Amino acid sequence: MRTDFLEIGNGKAVDRDRIPHLAFDDFRSQAMGIVDGGGKVVQYFAYEDSGGIKLLAVLRTDRLLAAGCDAPEAYPAMSLTSEPFHLFERELAEQFAIRPEGHPWLKMVRYHPNYRGREDVFGNNYTEDIPGNYDYYAVDGEEVHEVAVGPVHAGVIEPGHFRFNCIGERVLHLEIQLGYQHRGVEQLLMNVDARRLPIIAEGIAGDTAVGHGLCYAQAIEALTDTTPDAGARIIRTIGLELERLQNHVGDLGALSGDVAFLPPANYCGRMRGDFLNMSLWLCGNRFGKGLVRPGGVRFPMTDVDRETLAGRLEELKPQVRHTMELLFATPSVRARFEECGAVSTDDAHKLGLVGPAGRACGIAYDARRDFPTEHYAQLIIPENAKSTGDVYARARTRADEVLQSMDMIESLLKDPVQTQCDLPSEFKPMSSAMVVTLNEAWRGEVSHCVLTGADGEIVRYKVKDPSFHNWNGLAMSLRDTGISDFPLNNKSYNLSYCGFDL
Amino acid sequence: MIKTLQNRFEQGYRTSRYPKEPIQLPERYRGRPQIVPDAPAELAAHCAAACPQEAIDADSKRIDMGRCVFCGTCERLSEGRFVKFTQDFEIATAQKEHLITDGSLPALADHAKQHFKKLFGRSLQLRQVSAAGCNSCEADLNVLATPFFDLARFGINFVASPRHADAIVVTGPISRNMKTALLQTYEAVPAPKAVIAVGSCTLSGGPFRGSPEITEGLDQLLPVDLFIPGCPPHPLTNLHAFLSFFK
Numbered sequence: 001m002r003t004d005f006l007e008i009g010n011g012k013a014v015d016r017d018r019i020p021h022l023a024f025d026d027f028r029s030q031a032m033g034i035v036d037g038g039g040k041v042v043q044y045f046a047y048e049d050s051g052g053i054k055l056l057a058v059l060r061t062d063r064l065l066a067a068g069c070d071a072p073e074a075y076p077a078m079s080l081t082s083e084p085f086h087l088f089e090r091e092l093a094e095q096f097a098i099r100p101e102g103h104p105w106l107k108m109v110r111y112h113p114n115y116r117g118r119e120d121v122f123g124n125n126y127t128e129d130i131p132g133n134y135d136y137y138a139v140d141g142e143e144v145h146e147v148a149v150g151p152v153h154a155g156v157i158e159p160g161h162f163r164f165n166c167i168g169e170r171v172l173h174l175e176i177q178l179g180y181q182h183r184g185v186e187q188l189l190m191n192v193d194a195r196r197l198p199i200i201a202e203g204i205a206g207d208t209a210v211g212h213g214l215c216y217a218q219a220i221e222a223l224t225d226t227t228p229d230a231g232a233r234i235i236r237t238i239g240l241e242l243e244r245l246q247n248h249v250g251d252l253g254a255l256s257g258d259v260a261f262l263p264p265a266n267y268c269g270r271m272r273g274d275f276l277n278m279s280l281w282l283c284g285n286r287f288g289k290g291l292v293r294p295g296g297v298r299f300p301m302t303d304v305d306r307e308t309l310a311g312r313l314e315e316l317k318p319q320v321r322h323t324m325e326l327l328f329a330t331p332s333v334r335a336r337f338e339e340c341g342a343v344s345t346d347d348a349h350k351l352g353l354v355g356p357a358g359r360a361c362g363i364a365y366d367a368r369r370d371f372p373t374e375h376y377a378q379l380i381i382p383e384n385a386k387s388t389g390d391v392y393a394r395a396r397t398r399a400d401e402v403l404q405s406m407d408m409i410e411s412l413l414k415d416p417v418q419t420q421c422d423l424p425s426e427f428k429p430m431s432s433a434m435v436v437t438l439n440e441a442w443r444g445e446v447s448h449c450v451l452t453g454a455d456g457e458i459v460r461y462k463v464k465d466p467s468f469h470n471w472n473g474l475a476m477s478l479r480d481t482g483i484s485d486f487p488l489n490n491k492s493y494n495l496s497y498c499g500f501d502l
Numbered sequence: 503m504i505k506t507l508q509n510r511f512e513q514g515y516r517t518s519r520y521p522k523e524p525i526q527l528p529e530r531y532r533g534r535p536q537i538v539p540d541a542p543a544e545l546a547a548h549c550a551a552a553c554p555q556e557a558i559d560a561d562s563k564r565i566d567m568g569r570c571v572f573c574g575t576c577e578r579l580s581e582g583r584f585v586k587f588t589q590d591f592e593i594a595t596a597q598k599e600h601l602i603t604d605g606s607l608p609a610l611a612d613h614a615k616q617h618f619k620k621l622f623g624r625s626l627q628l629r630q631v632s633a634a635g636c637n638s639c640e641a642d643l644n645v646l647a648t649p650f651f652d653l654a655r656f657g658i659n660f661v662a663s664p665r666h667a668d669a670i671v672v673t674g675p676i677s678r679n680m681k682t683a684l685l686q687t688y689e690a691v692p693a694p695k696a697v698i699a700v701g702s703c704t705l706s707g708g709p710f711r712g713s714p715e716i717t718e719g720l721d722q723l724l725p726v727d728l729f730i731p732g733c734p735p736h737p738l739t740n741l742h743a744f745l746s747f748f749k
């Protein structure tokens with residue numbers, strides 16, 4: 001299909017004037033056309049521009065496509081027939097009071113007043129400070145009962161509310177209400193002093209500090225025409241892969257714990273710590289905070305560092321491999337993982353699932369392979385797609401990625417890495433430009449989109465964590481699943497509350 | 503079965519001997535900041551201006567560890583001539599003023615409340631509440647349950663119900679949307695109870711300071727007994743704080 005959308009590059013700045021500004025109806029029909037033809041929504045948001053409100057969409061096929069238009073006050077919802085827009089349209093309504101008419105499920109996303117001071121689309125009264133203040137979707141019937149969990153959960157974990165409608169043990173529907181973690185991140189990023197930006201970016205989701213830190217740094221680099229040296233790109237790649245290892249290994253242990261098979265639960269907990277300590281060695285922070293900054297990295301990889309990290313990895317690798325073998329060879333584990341919480345490929349496409357959650361359903365997309373940044377173009381990223389979409393597929397995908405990440409890091413530590421850690425402290429972004437950055441963090445596609453104004457000031461900073469796509473995948477997994485399998489499904493995704501809530 | 507046993511042998515015994523034996527953290531780890539007292543005033547001012555957290559007072563040459571996110575910018579900029587981060591992770595304090603430091607910290611154990619030691623010294627049950635934490639602070643508390651730290655060997659546990667808890671451990675900058683749930687959880691903990699604030703966010707708003715969506719400091723809402731700085735605090739910082747304050 002021919003469209004007016006402009007092809008853009010990942011992490012390449014474009015002059016905002018070059019982005020096609022379409023009539024709204026053309027914008028809408030072309031965007032829907034691209035998505036209905038198999039495209040996905042990377043970004044779709046509104047921003048203020050010379051007194052008016054504009055929309056911008058970045059879609060992806062095997063390319064990245066961008067176009068914008070003037071925002072109407074209301075319009076016929078795209079989600080009605082083009083499901084991947086569903087949450088983006090709700091976010092648009094919440095942030096800018098633009099009403100998608102006929103939207104199949106127009107409810108708030110994060111519970112905050114809109115940025116324009118307009119009448120609230122959802123009719124909320126924000127002087128009441130509880131986002132759970134909302135009529136939940138309810139299933140009628142004498143035998144139906146509801147289970148409400150959260151916002152404060154039983155473990156040491158972020159807050160969110162889960163509402164189950166059940167018949168006996170069987171979940172008919174799970175509704176997930178988030179927003180408790182909302183810190184006003186996008187507004188902060190647009191208004192604070194530049195020196196605070198990397199600190200905030202790394203705190204968007206602390207378990208994805210490198211992923212978000214990279215998206216931020218690449219955006220600033222694109223807007224200032226800065227290219228990090230080859231060594232920095234290798235160190236950043238190692239940082240992102242370590243983050244993947246920490247989280248995947250930890251979650252595989254937690255999955256094992258959830259099916260009451262304790263050996264891998266304990267081993268993984270400890271080994272996850274060892275991967276966190278590799279990040280600590282590299283940059284002084286277990287979560288990789290402070291490693292990535294615009295222009296490169298702040299810490300070198302000396303030969304001593306290389307040997308230390310390679311030595312630790314060499315010791316860990318067989319332990320991890322054997323623990324994975326033990327986990328997946330244990331019949332009681334297989335019995336619980338298999339056919340639990342399955343999502344069909346078709347549903348996964350409609351929900352727009354990304355990362356391991358998408359790959360578990362047969363969607364091979366991996367930003368490291370499809371839109372490579374840093375050192376990824378030189379690495380081989382396997383497809384990792386599975387077909388069953390169940391807990392087993394999600395766990396297996398993540399275990400496969402664990403083994404691959406260890407190989408990648410091992411190969412990157414083989415040769416000396418030279419980088420210049422003397423980074424510029426001031427940046428002057430180019431004026432009236434736009435950049436979108438994508439990275440495959442451990443949960444999937446993280447994306448930041450930055451628009452600058454006439455003086456190079458940031459006029460819009462849009463953040464998208466992969467959890468934005470995937471929470472509805474968890475809800476879908478619970479359909480017709482026993483409520484006691486909720487923890488297992490939840491861990492198989494392990495989504496971010498704060499990454500979603502911003 | 504053979505596999506299970508083989509794995510068990512391969513994994514070995516992993517529990518740390520801390521606090522009986524000291525632990526050395528790697529060189530790049532940024533623990534207690536040490537100010538160089540005779541650093542030139544311009545250098546101090548330069549660092550203060552570059553600090554993303556406005557945590558440095560150049561005149562008194564002090565760092566507010568409650569605001570600091572331990573990003574290391576000041577150390578890099580001054581090449582250690584104004585601030586140097588030590589590997590000392592034992593940095594929690596019992597009073598907010600103690601967080602503002604030139605590098606010397608009062609011993610936490612000396613400032614602990616004696617009645618807490620008596621009440622909770624042998625058994626301390628904690629209810630953690632994440633109030634918009636980024637999941638780093640939460641994760642590095644959670645990790646205390648893993649075999650390396652093995653918090654339970656000290657009689658300290660994280661529990662699910664606030665009714666079973668002796669203290670709440672709060673993380674995050676207390677978003678507007680979590681405030682009520684946090685206060686209700688606090689109410690549900692039976693008295694006498696302790697309040698522990700973990701991480702820069704909870705101490706001062708951290709990276710999110712200035713946002714209308716948050717509260718800049720848990721002490722504005724609740725009486726805080728124990729302040730644990732960091733972004734996030736190292737698990738050993740948390741462990742040291744719990745042990746020194748309650749045991």
Ligand code: SF4
Pocket residue numbers: 552553554555556557558565569570571572573574575576577
């Ligand atoms: S380490 Fe702390 S005091 Fe130093 S610049 Fe960073 S936030 Fe400021």
Ligand code: SF4
Pocket residue numbers: 203206634635636637638639673674675700701702703704708709732733734735
């Ligand atoms: S203090 Fe730092 S690590 Fe802790 S919740 Fe806040 S941003 Fe995250």
